[in-house]
Amino acid sequence: MLDSIFRHVRLLGSPTYQGPVDVGIKDGKIVEIGEITALGEREIDGSGHVLLPPFVESHIHLDTVLTAGEPAWNESGTLFEGIGLWQKRKLLLTYEDVTARAEKLLRMQIAAGILHVRTMVDISDPNLTALRAILALRERVKPYLNLQVIAFPQDGIRACPDNEQRLELALELGADGISAVPHLEPTRSEGEASLDSIFRLAEKHGCFIHVFCDEMDDPHSTFLENVAHLAIRTGLRERVTAAHVNATAYYGEAYFQKVLGLVARAGIHIVCCPLINSAMQGRFDSYPRGRGIARIKEMWQAGVNVSIAHDDIRTPFYPLGTGNMLQAAHMAAHLAHMTGREEIDELVRMVTMRAARTLQLKEYGIQVGGSASFIILPGDHEMDLIRTQPPCRYVVSGGELITETKPARTVWFTDN
Ligand SMILES: [Zn+2]
Known part of the structure; x- marks a missing residue:
């Protein structure tokens, strides 16, 4: 059993992981990236959003x-x-x-x-x-x-x-x-x-x-x-x-x-x-x-x-x-x-x-064995991120979920 799994996210600019993947976390580290069959104590749906290092x-x-x-x-x-x-x-x-x-x-x-x-x-x-x-x-x-x-x-x-x-x-x-x-x-x-x-x-x-x-x-x-x-x-x-x-x-x-x-x-x-x-x-x-x-x-x-x-x-x-x-x-x-x-x-x-x-950071980036510190933002690619500057949906540091921001939702009252 993993500590948490972020399902259905996309890693930008990664030649290894092109499509949507799951990211599994245990003891503050990323332990698996791909299609994860195991279960996590906490499961979070990434909705196909972008996962970036912080x-x-x-x-x-x-x-x-x-x-x-x-x-x-x-x-x-x-x-x-x-x-x-x-x-x-x-x-x-x-x-x-x-x-x-x-x-x-x-x-x-x-x-x-x-x-x-x-x-x-x-x-x-x-x-x-x-x-x-x-x-x-x-x-x-x-x-x-x-x-x-x-x-x-x-x-x-x-x-x-x-x-x-x-x-x-x-x-x-x-x-x-x-x-x-x-x-x-x-x-x-x-x-x-x-x-x-x-x-x-x-x-x-x-x-x-x-x-x-x-x-x-x-x-x-x-x-x-x-x-x-x-x-x-x-x-x-x-x-x-x-x-x-x-x-x-x-x-x-x-x-x-x-x-x-x-x-x-x-x-x-x-x-x-x-x-x-x-x-x-x-x-x-x-x-x-x-x-x-x-x-x-x-x-x-x-x-x-x-x-x-x-x-x-x-x-x-x-x-x-x-x-x-x-x-x-x-x-x-x-x-x-x-x-x-x-x-x-x-x-x-x-x-x-x-x-x-x-900043000469020694540990940074998204990889198996690395610290589970990352952010998830709504969008398909870099152009979306720069264009809409969306708030971060999730912020995770050392495997711990630190913040969640609910996206704003527009309600239409007319069909026209
Ligand atoms: Zn200054």
């Missing part, structure tokens, strides 16, 4: 979520007004405030099928209140959700020299990685120095690097080449991620091709955040306006591992967001001109397999 959120800020409108709304929509508002809101941060908002948000993410999250946490506060709250939360949710914590110096490292020491303290407290914001440092050379600092620290501690990189509508914001170069020089390579990189959209073609070659050779990961960046970038442009999308299509085509992140949810930087990863992928389909059949399939990989590679 979504992976590769870039969010759990310490800022659910604060939009506090103390005021970001009326200009710019990064700079967002930073100003956050400076005020963060004076009110307490351990309980961060814990309550982050926990509420994680529950939204889990119901939306996300079981792996990489969060940034601002460490500019001398007491590291937000970091301590999120690290404690990481331990509490561990049985069903994997949370990676990146110490993020929002106020800079050269502009706020105490942050260098705080980054190291954050690692000692248990952070998984460190960040920098080179394009917000006072000068180009200070930006380079901030990158040198975090690569030195990461070499010493063997942690992840996740850089806020070139989140500017500025062709002169070219820190991506420094990140790729340092990743090669230090050998940290696949431990390194460059997030946002919106300035790539403004680079001249010859320079972009040079950087693209360097990024591909370095083997670093690129994370793009199409929801927030399409809303926030281009605010200073005249028409035609840049729309804040990094050149993810060209990077993917050149063999770079690109993932799509949802990023901010209801913050001073972005007032919207539900946590649905398919919404972010849907936005990327438009802004990156990725509406081809193979491109749509790729967008789904960018919020699953590729994001899992960014």
